[in-house]
Amino acid sequence: MREVRLKFSKTGQAKYISHLDTNRVFSRAFSRAKINLWFTEGFNPRPYMSFSLPLSLGVESLCENVDIRITDDMSDDELKKRMNDALPVGIRILDVYENFMDCEQIxxxxxxxxxxxxxNDLALQKIKSVLEADQIMALKKGKQGRKRVFKETDIKQFIVKYNISIRDEDIVLNIRLFAGVKKNLNPTLLFDTIIRLIDMDFEWKSIARINLLTEDLKQYR
Structure with missing residues (x-):
């Protein structure tokens, strides 16, 4: 048995596959690819799969990871090929490797x-004003007893740096956010907050995660 990490992309219509369903998609793909996974022990054994950082619904990604333990004697290249043949459109294995980082390092x-x-010109100025403000107050869903309520939270503290400009027909925002188990900002919450604060209807939008980094800014892998 050996433990390996599969780095994969999730783009196009696949961005609408939830984290729970992504788990099911991979389980079925491993079965179709005839890859024998190590099963957990206990009353309800299940194939070992561990995803590094769950992705928000509707967000694309070029840097997703799932760790598995395989009992087959199979090369990384063969594993990658079999999985890409079995996975649905929009999910592709980019790399397979051992000796990887712990997800707590994200x-x-x-x-x-x-x-x-x-x-776009007016929207750009308004978005800049939101991002440059001392506070960015988001409305997060919470509970008060049995009631669901919205609570105001300052998300400015979760933004590390950003760059925004107009390119062709789009406003493009490149932004680095805190992520991981200690401090994390949902990218969809940031988008919803920006749209609410600028008070403008958008024609089209997309969000893509392109990189995961450690505290010392090394690429997580």
Whole structure:
């Protein structure tokens, strides 16, 4: 048995596959690819799979990871080929390797946001004003007893750095956010907050996670 990490992308319509369903997609793909996984022990054995950092629904990614333990004597290249033949459109294995980092080392995540408005110039100025403010107050869902309520939270503290400009027909925001088990900002919450604060309807948008980084800014792998 050996433990390996599969780095994969999740793009196009696959961004609408939830984290739970992504787990099921991989389980079925391993079965179709005839890859024998190590099963956990106990009353309800299940194939060992560990995803590094769950991805928000509707967000694309070029840097997802799932760790598995295989009992087959199979090369990394063969494993990659079999899985890519078995996975649905939009999910692709990019790399397979051993000797990988622990997910607790993830500290930052780089995203690319693309917006399109009727008036991109006006929207750009408004988004800049939001990002440059001392506070960015988001509305997070919470509970008060049995009631679901919205609580205001300052998310400015989760933004490390950013760059925003107009390119062709889109406003493009490159932004680094805190991520991981200690401090984490949902990229969808940031998008929803920006749209609410600028009070403008968008024509089109996309969000993509392009990189995961450690505290010392090394690429997580």
């Amino acid at each position: 500290c930052y995540s780089d995203y690319v946001y693309k917006f399109e408005f009727d008036d």
